[in-house]
Amino acid sequence: MDAQAIIARRVAQELRPGNLVNLGIGIPTLVANYVPKEMSVFFQSENGLIGTGPIPEQGMSHPLLTDAGGRPISALPGAATFDSAMSFGLIRGGHVDVTVLGGLQVDADGHLANWMIPGKMVPGMGGAMDLVTGAKRVIIAMQHAAKGKSKIVAKCNLPLTSSRSVDLVVTDMAVIAFPGGKATLLETAPGVGVAEVLAVTEAELTVPDNVPQMKL
Amino acid sequence: MDAQAIIARRVAQELRPGNLVNLGIGIPTLVANYVPKEMSVFFQSENGLIGTGPIPEQGMSHPLLTDAGGRPISALPGAATFDSAMSFGLIRGGHVDVTVLGGLQVDADGHLANWMIPGKMVPGMGGAMDLVTGAKRVIIAMQHAAKGKSKIVAKCNLPLTSSRSVDLVVTDMAVIAFPGGKATLLETAPGVGVAEVLAVTEAELTVPDNVPQMKL
Amino acid sequence: MKPVSAEDAVALIPDGATIMVGGFMGVGTPERLLDELVRQKKSGLSLISNDAATPGKGVGKLFEGAQVSRMIGTHIGLNPKAQQQMLGNQISVDLIPQGTFVERIRAGGCGLGGILTPTGVGTLVEEGKRKIEVDGKPYLLETPLRADFALVHAFLADYVGNLSYALTARNFNPLMAMAADTVIVTAEHIVPIGVIAPDHVVTPGPLVDYLVSNG
């Protein structure tokens, strides 16, 4: 299983029947592929849709039905569309049960940086700040390290996305939560040992006596 | 013509084609009866409708289509319904061109009191404060005097409805505006002289050289 | 969304709960839930509703058995029972401008800390409120309203809880459906998925906790 599949598959296990879920672009988008068919989960697209379905078959897409990146999508039976004020009312108002987003850095107390690298092109935060601030549960799906550097850092040096801490980080190596505001290693990826995770993690991790491996 | 008909007929002359108009209860409601049939004016009912029509014929009313007093109404072709946030977004946002409301007192600088008499039962302000604060043009339709006392007062002693001054007052005796913040007599009712108006008006009125009579 | 009977839905509401009830002069009010609140003699309720309707209609029913201890609304002029109880200090009543009322509910449902409105500036309404200037103009800071339960009435509800409303019965219902911990809905018609087109859904299903079955 490649790194992205490990992450997406593990995150999918966090979703519960009936959840309203918003998936960010990149790895988070893949999560939808691993939700069991028999489980009804509502996916929101923040450009104004609940009930996002898979990419339509050739010739079946409609130019007025797209995801937040402008790509054609389909809508499932029971879908609902709405304006952007409603969309962000849902997000900021705590009606979105889970958001899954990518990250640049998450630090030891769960703060996230995922929208800006000073000195580089700043595309804009889009809906990320509202999602992290407002969703009931925030899950970060990202590689554990990039270019050999840990993305789980002691303290974010990139600009924060929100003053609110995230709830869970799922990487290709580990699952990390923040009980009591402390980064805690909950699981490791299949074939990855605790020591291996600690060796590539800049943040100090609390390690419980028993750290199971992800069941994928 | 009775007092109410004089007032309603004169107020109707203030409406312009295409205007979005909100009429309060009482005399203001009668204004709709005097709008020329060929003139298209949109009436808003603040419980969520643009396109308010007359009382439906016997057996044609619908329990889910009422005015703000809960009475059955009809809807004209081209009507639109919406929620209360939209309804008051229209009102407070200046999208209502004209509101016509009843008054208890209007004073020399155009301030209105129309929602509360201290010591008496206070029913609540409903939508009145938003209408007076937000509508583009506020017209007060009321009797000139009640129980022998002028309702055009020097200074309101009843609680104000808004810090915003009204634009026009139409009574059974006179039309009064507030150019430069000063109550000014624009017209008198048919058969009513300027002196007669001044005699029953507590507020000091500016009287131009020429005060025509209402053309009804 | 869970299907539920009116009886079981109302049984979830404890005495003393804060309830938001949709409707404008009883139009668009979930009457079956109010009948059940009366039958189950729920008491000490804090009621957030535009008005007190009329005796025997909508939320008006709650005043006959004095089930309301506090009310936040905009107008109670057409319910003599509610007026008597207010004048007799049996219920405390907060009367606020209607545009402010609905924006406070919207703020509660949309995660805002409040809104600034010009309505009420320079009147009795500004008492005790923070006044904030923006671009030299004064506004009142009005804070969010939320409830333990929202009792909502829709015209159509589909099997996943998507709701649409009819005519002037929409009013406060879609706003309240976002501003309570638990949302209970009655609908005139419960219909299969797809009967309400996506563009016509006003309240998306995930906002609805309980849909009262139609017998």
Place this chain on the structure above:
Amino acid sequence: MKPVSAEDAVALIPDGATIMVGGFMGVGTPERLLDELVRQKKSGLSLISNDAATPGKGVGKLFEGAQVSRMIGTHIGLNPKAQQQMLGNQISVDLIPQGTFVERIRAGGCGLGGILTPTGVGTLVEEGKRKIEVDGKPYLLETPLRADFALVHAFLADYVGNLSYALTARNFNPLMAMAADTVIVTAEHIVPIGVIAPDHVVTPGPLVDYLVSNG
């Protein structure tokens, strides 16, 4: 509402005007008005739009001839032209969170002096903004956004200007239709009165100043 040609509608817009344009990544954008803005070489525009779309699509068209001098939006990442012009300081860009962006437009259209949002607290976004506590929680005061012109794209428009929208092309359009001095609308279909049922009207006709005729 007045019927108008795209050419005449855009002729109303002076150089240097502030325009709000509906759409999300070019979906739900009034393309004919943008084509006309390009053809008439309007310049120095202040653009309020969620994003910069992509080159050649939606508001993206305005960046090719450098017609924008200022932009307020939430994301410009997919339009290299807009990025270049931002990095080259040819345009000043205010990037703000999307939920804040739409609430500011709504506030502008609904007569609010602002809203309090938790979004952005403790981040770079709070710079220069008033922070206000409500019930012990900090919020940012975000002020209204309005424009001289709103360019709105609907799916259906009827003869009195009532509008409805399709699928994800609704997005910012109904909010912008309330927040500008002059509202210009294009619609995929112009239909007789009554084709859009009252309950399905999203933008009531009186909000529309000009409806662009369909050839």
